[in-house]
Amino acid sequence: MILEVNTPAFLFSTISLLMSAYAGRFSKISKIIRKLSVDIHNSNLVERHYLKEQISLFSKRIIYIRRLQLSGISSLFCSSLSMFFLLFERINFANIFFVLAIIFFLLCLLICLIEIYYSIRALELNLEL
Template identity: 40%
Template sequence: MELSITTPALLFPAISLLMLAYTNRFLAMASLIRSLYDKYQTDPNQKHIIEQIRNLRDRIRLIRSMQAFGVVSFIFCVVCMFCIFKNWNAAAYIIFALSIIAFIISLILSLLEIFLSTRALEVALSDMEELK
């Protein structure tokens, strides 16, 4: 396979859009945490609020890791382009492979975060069911 300078550049838009989605998730999570914190301050004896806070803590950690691996993938793409520019083909292939691996890890972590977010929704729904 021929690795040209445009090959790692193809990942730029994908990684950028993914990072934007991760940032939006993080901002939504921060808003939710602040509102839960306010609810907890007014009534710390609410039944499922502690469980939701634990879930949010795990999700924040996952989002941080997702973002970190996305950034690492982006950096590897740039370094790969530099290696191609310098005709360091063996290094370019290895670094491009590392970039793709970091991208895959970021996507897997994103999938795990989605599973955790659905668990949080189930907690909220069970809380509403108990109110009836």
């Protein structure tokens, strides 16, 4: 496999876009959780149960978004190390870190799918009410 310095750089733009989108989601979901936590105190028993379920789903989404960000950062880090080793013509190390970058990126996409599942579940719960 021939690896050039610009090959690992392809992951930069994709990971940057993912990180930006999920940082925004993280912020919005955090605000929603805070609002729902306040709303619980002013609600009846049925509404309280619904709000607790929503908070639970949003909390799971926050956990998956943090994991997504961690795997994205790991992918970016390994991609950077791969380019670093390519500059010093350490091809074996460059290949190892490029493979790790791709694995972390795939993990990032898998976590993204799981987070989307919980997002859909939260919407379904909202429609049930």
